[in-house]
Amino acid sequence: xxxxIVLSLVALLLHLFAPPKPPGPIPPxxxxxxxxxxxxxxxxxxxxxxxxxxxxxAERAAYVAANLPALWAVIxxxxxxxxxxxxxxxxxxxxxxxAENAALMEVERLLRHARRAAExxxxxxxxxxxxxxxxxxxxxxxxHGTFIxxxxxxxxxxxxxxMLGRRTASLSPAHCRQAIxxxxxxxxxxxxxxxxAEWDAYHTRWMHRDLNNFRGTSGxxxxxxxxxxxxxxxxxxxxxxxxxEIVSVLNRQKAVARLLQVSLALRLFELEKGSPAPDxxxxxxxxxxxxxxxxxxxxxxxxxxxxTNWVLYSVGPDKVDNRGVPIPWxxxxxxxxxxxxxxSNSVALPLRQ
Numbered sequence: 047x048x049x050x051i052v053l054s055l056v057a058l059l060l061h062l063f064a065p066p067k068p069p070g071p072i073p074p075x076x077x078x079x080x081x082x083x084x085x086x087x088x089x090x091x092x093x094x095x096x097x098x099x100x101x102x103x104a105e106r107a108a109y110v111a112a113n114l115p116a117l118w119a120v121i122x123x124x125x126x127x128x129x130x131x132x133x134x135x136x137x138x139x140x141x142x143x144x145a146e147n148a149a150l151m152e153v154e155r156l157l158r159h160a161r162r163a164a165e166x167x168x169x170x171x172x173x174x175x176x177x178x179x180x181x182x183x184x185x186x187x188x189x190h191g192t193f194i195x196x197x198x199x200x201x202x203x204x205x206x207x208x209m210l211g212r213r214t215a216s217l218s219p220a221h222c223r224q225a226i227x228x229x230x231x232x233x234x235x236x237x238x239x240x241x242x243a244e245w246d247a248y249h250t251r252w253m254h255r256d257l258n259n260f261r262g263t264s265g266x267x268x269x270x271x272x273x274x275x276x277x278x279x280x281x282x283x284x285x286x287x288x289x290x291e292i293v294s295v296l297n298r299q300k301a302v303a304r305l306l307q308v309s310l311a312l313r314l315f316e317l318e319k320g321s322p323a324p325d326x327x328x329x330x331x332x333x334x335x336x337x338x339x340x341x342x343x344x345x346x347x348x349x350x351x352x353x354t355n356w357v358l359y360s361v362g363p364d365k366v367d368n369r370g371v372p373i374p375w376x377x378x379x380x381x382x383x384x385x386x387x388x389x390s391n392s393v394a395l396p397l398r399q
Contacts, residue, residue: 088149301360
């Protein structure tokens with residue numbers, strides 16, 4: 047009996063401290079890789095940052111003008127294969143990457159202000175250049191990362207799509223085509239969210255092998271540590287629920303970006319044909335190679351035309367067709383938000399859905 051108890055304890059210890067099995071190999075970054083160039087460009091960013099509470103165009107323009115060499119270096123680096131180093135399986139390395147994450151945030155801030163400054167001067171070439179760079183930056187930030195990295199990248203993407211959503215009616219046909227191409231390329235390179243969830247769960251399990259992650263003010267939080275390793279506890283069910291909520295957030299941004307592709311094509315159609323498209327099928331193949339699918343419905347977006355006004359929408363995370371009634375903002379703190387993700391050519395609707 048004593049032997050069985052000892053063997054059971056040994057087996058339990060092996061289970062608690064054995065490294066988890068990764069879901070697959072991490073793909074290596076591209077070679078050559080312009081990521082070091084991007085970090086060098088970030089180091090060139092200097093000067094006082096614009097006060098977000100003031101939202102002063104003159105202050106923003108001065109900041110961008112003072113950092114033109116850094117801006118050019120950033121855009122040049124992002125025009126090449128550019129990807130952060132793999133760090134999923136190395137906790138120490140992830141902790142050392144705080145400086146790199148801070149550099150990416152500096153780059154995002156400069157691009158965001160450059161985009162706004164170009165908008166305010168009606169320089170749509172520069173505005174689109176900055177928006178495209180933001181889309182590329184959002185693909186650099188989470189390379190081989192966890193959901194946290196992808197949420198940060200999601201914010202970068204939202205900064206770019208916000209301008210395109212608000213300014214579609216100001217863009218020329220050439221600019222519309224340029225933006226559609228950038229959005230399609232970005233959509234093609236999105237991660238597989240199912241695979242991302244596997245890697246995120248693996249990383250969480252890897253982190254739980256380190257007792258320091260459960261160290262509170264009074265020592266090790268043994269209750270949490272044991273719960274994380276107990277297959278019968280609710281710990282991992284809660285982790286799974288949280289992952290599903292994050293995937294919903296990422297899918298909302300995917301839906302916005304796909305709706306923008308179609309809205310830009312609708313803008314193109316009206317500029318070249320003189321009237322709104324009677325249905326989305328008329329956009330293919332002249333204005334779009336194919337219609338993107340709604341990530342929440344696996345069908346093309348819904349399109350309602352009334353006179354010269356149209357409404358384009360995704361059914362949203364509740365997966366219910368609410369006839370174009372948008373999700374209210376701010377979002378509810380709990381539960382699945384009810385409503386559709388909507389873009390219209392007649393009403394300024396929020397895209398932060």
